[in-house]
Amino acid sequence: MNAVRVTAIACLMPLSELDDDPFLVDDRRQHEMCSQWAADRDYRLTWRLSLHHLRADHCALWQDVEAGLVDVFVVPNRRALENAVDSAEDFTARCAAAGVRLETADLAEPVYTAAMKSHVHRRLSMPTAGYNGC
Template sequence: MNSVRVTAIACLMPLSGLDDDPFLVDDRSQHAMCARWAEARDYDLTCRLSVHQLRADHATLWQDVEAGLVDVFVVPNRRALENAIASADEFTARCTAAGVRLETADYDEPVYTSAMKSHVHRRLSMPTAGYNGC
């Protein structure tokens, strides 16, 4: 099987940013967007990373690439990439040098109602209290 293997990168912004930019706080929705993108192309989503201002050369990004396990990185959009990786331009250049495609899903972001923001807040603020996000 010659499947294309995809690593999704979502931005993990602090919960304090929920009112200003809920999509960047809601890594679950970002990953769903990336999964939808991969599924539409019949690619295998093999890894999901949620990071905030990670260095472009950080081992977390490159260990699976070096092992030959990643063909494509996908991010929800450029804005998410710029918040997930400390230097989006450096990361883009590293992807090119490594022969790994960097794609953006670029689907419409969800429109967050007060109820949706509350749901995200509960999910992120109570992870150790047994709340599973449902």
């Protein structure tokens, strides 16, 4: 396996946005897309972050970079990045300054059926009711 270490970033949109943009609500599918991107390059996925408008300078994004544990950030697409961090431009500039690549997987988004939306809704709305997310 390649020694390139990847942190996947998905956006975490409110469940109320499910009908408008189900992919951005479904952080699991976003992470699957990032995982596939990393696997296709034989990179090692080391961290998965699900964020909603986090400050681009937040320590949660940079502590592993500063420790030398991250080589690449990957996001599913630009739209996800714009919703994961408060400023995609600031985050991109910080990545460049830190010498960490920022990549977008840009794979095809799934087409959500009513059943898929229902599954996402159930998974996100009942995490403490014993539903295991499967």
